[in-house]
Amino acid sequence: MECYAHPGVEAVGTCTVCGRAICQQDAVETQGRLVCREDLARGTAISSTSTKTYDPNTAFLIELVAGFFGLLGIGYLYVGRTNDGVIRLIVWLAYDLFAGCIITLLLSVLVGIVCIPFQLVIQVGIPLWSAYSLKNQLTSSAILP
Numbered sequence: 001m002e003c004y005a006h007p008g009v010e011a012v013g014t015c016t017v018c019g020r021a022i023c024q025q026d027a028v029e030t031q032g033r034l035v036c037r038e039d040l041a042r043g044t045a046i047s048s049t050s051t052k053t054y055d056p057n058t059a060f061l062i063e064l065v066a067g068f069f070g071l072l073g074i075g076y077l078y079v080g081r082t083n084d085g086v087i088r089l090i091v092w093l094a095y096d097l098f099a100g101c102i103i104t105l106l107l108s109v110l111v112g113i114v115c116i117p118f119q120l121v122i123q124v125g126i127p128l129w130s131a132y133s134l135k136n137q138l139t140s141s142a143i144l145p
Contacts, residue, residue, distance in 0.1 A: 005036075013083060015039055033080075054079045070096050
């Protein structure tokens with residue numbers, strides 16, 4: 001993404017007022033938000049219409065509950081910190097997918113290891129039992145000379 005004012009220069013973010021991509025030279029952080037120098041000069045960056053306050057407790061709850069359901073970053077999206085929210089969301093979803101695969105694999109291996117002794121008993125015991133049964137039936141029904 002390139003800066004709107006300086007083509008060819010990599011943008012460091014987007015202005016929270018106008019939404020345009022801005023480079024390091026044009027970016028100014030004010031009241032915890034990234035704004036372009038143009039909006040700062042016009043005064044739109046600090047006007048009461050562009051600054052919305054968010055309840056920290058509400059943002060906390062949204063982030064916490066959404067995070068429990070695999071949607072970490074929703075609280076950041078709620079307060080307008082889109083870049084942070086999207087990054088957290090993507091990384092958390094990727095982690096959840098990876099962790100789920102690993103847990104499934106480990107559980108499969110664990111179940112397999114736990115079941116091996118039972119399977120061995122069945123694979124050896126059933127044929128042994130069947131062979132002894134057949135031998136006993138043939139021995140008991142045979143006419144002795």
